[in-house]
Amino acid sequence: MILVTGAGGFVGSYLLKRLSTAGQPVRALVRSRSDFERIRLASVAACRLEITDAISLDAALEGVEQVVHLAGTFRELGRGTFDVVHQNGTRRLLQAAKGANVKHVIYISTLGAAPDRIYPYVRSKWLAEGEVRGSGLPFTILRPSLLFGDGDRFLTPLTRLLRKSPYAFIPGYERLRCQPLWVGDLVSCLMRALGSGVGKGEVIPLAGPEQITYEGVIDLLQKRLESSRPKIRLPISLAASLTLLLERMLRVPPLTSGILDIWRLGAITDRHAVRKAYGFTPMPLSEGIRYLLSSDEPPSRRRGRKQRAAAPDRTPER
Ligand SMILES: NC(=O)c1ccc[n+]([C@@H]2O[C@H](COP(=O)([O-])OP(=O)(O)OC[C@H]3O[C@@H](n4cnc5c(N)ncnc54)[C@H](OP(=O)(O)O)[C@@H]3O)[C@@H](O)[C@H]2O)c1
The missing domain is CATH 3.90.25 (UDP-galactose 4-epimerase; domain 1)
Structure with missing residues (x-):
């Protein structure tokens, strides 16, 4: 069983689709009622809670072997500061994961995370990485650049x-400057990290x-x-x-x-970072x-252009 936190978000939605298509047993951890209903309608098992709440995360982790930890925020609202959501939330999740004997935690950090960062979002991701490294659990830390795709934040x-x-x-x-990465390509890396443990024990920068x-x-x-x-x-x-x-x-x-x-x-990082780590070109x-x-241009402007096809998948056949 794979637990995906932040499963109702942008990356989570892409990942859930790919895991479901691959027939992987998955449990989605979501926060809002609407995400919970939407995911349940797609016949994916879901539990609804906040990783920063005092309530126990044990039930969400029961029977879980791998965790993909995506829950995070790009803005600070009320008590949900970057440090609380990223560092404290990650710590609580990992404590429960340890209790459940989870075999592998994959954390999505951010490109450029480092101890001396002054920007609050990036600094909090570094602190969360520290929680993952110090947890004693087998981990992979992926550091993607800014992501683009349908419904992205950018x-x-x-x-x-x-x-x-x-x-x-x-x-x-x-x-x-930035080095944007297609969300589908991040998900391809995640599928490999989950499937064959590519990158286990490593911190991997990923960029377009x-x-x-x-x-x-x-x-x-x-x-x-x-x-x-x-x-x-x-x-x-x-x-x-x-x-x-x-x-x-x-x-x-x-x-x-x-x-x-x-x-x-x-x-920014090596332009071939994804190829080097996961063997394909983003x-x-x-x-x-x-x-x-x-697909969202007015029909008059769309004439003569190709209709939007299925999102390209650049992962080589395995
Ligand atoms: N998108 C990018 O460009 C990018 C780049 C680098 C790294 N990342 C990282 O990748 C991860 C996924 O990003 P994303 O773009 O999918 O973000 P997103 O769309 O904002 O999704 C994040 C999800 O986490 C949930 N969440 C936030 N706080 C929570 C809490 N306390 N308890 C439980 N769930 C909580 C959110 O729920 P609500 O919807 O209810 O708030 C949302 O569903 C994040 O950790 C982000 O920092 C993203």
Whole structure:
């Protein structure tokens, strides 16, 4: 049995689909009632709780051999600070996992996690990694870069904002850089880590083949949307304050503090990191944008272009 925490989220939804298709016994740990109902409707076993609550996690871990720990947050709301959710939540989960004799824990951290990080989201992921390393349980720590895919926390809100706003806002005068990774490619790595233990005991950076600036992403989106909004650069401190404000006001803000922290850190890695660790080449961002935007263009603009096909799977046959 595999327990997936944060199973109702962006990565979790992709992973659950892949595990179900592969016929793997899986239990989803979710927080909201709506995620719980949706997952149960898909005939996946689910339990509903917060990993940071005082209630016991033992029942969720009964009979579990492997855990994929995805539960996390990109914004701090109320008592749910980055440190509480990432560090304390991970500690509580691992204590219960130890009691249940779990054989393997896979933690999704973030590219660039390190002890000296000042950005709160990234620092909290490093602290959570420390909990995993010190747990005494066999582990794999995956450090993906910013992820893109249907319903992501980065391209989807950015595209929505670009469509609505007369301007294209760019945080910072310095060139924020990133190396985005297709969510389906992360899930392919996870399937290998679960199936044959590839990477057990290691900390593995995972990123796409392109290193790109925030402005570069805006350019790719504008090209695909056939728009040319004038660009406005915001001082990074103003962008950070606006982000804080918007994430408190809106259920789905255009940017969150956690995502902005990833951009500000500007972590990049080997362009062949995924190939080296898991043996396949991930999807370039430009291809992902073409795929993602192909079905939600107005029909008049879609004419003559290919309809959106099934998400490409670049994992080689095994
Ligand atoms: N997306 C990226 O670009 C990216 C990049 C690098 C690393 N990561 C990491 O990958 C993991 C998955 O990311 P994601 O994009 O799938 O995030 P997501 O869509 O926000 O999903 C996170 C899930 O965790 C749940 N959660 C949050 N706090 C919880 C708590 N206290 N108890 C139980 N569940 C809780 C959330 O539930 P609610 O919906 O109820 O809040 C949500 O379902 C995260 O750890 C993230 O830090 C993501």
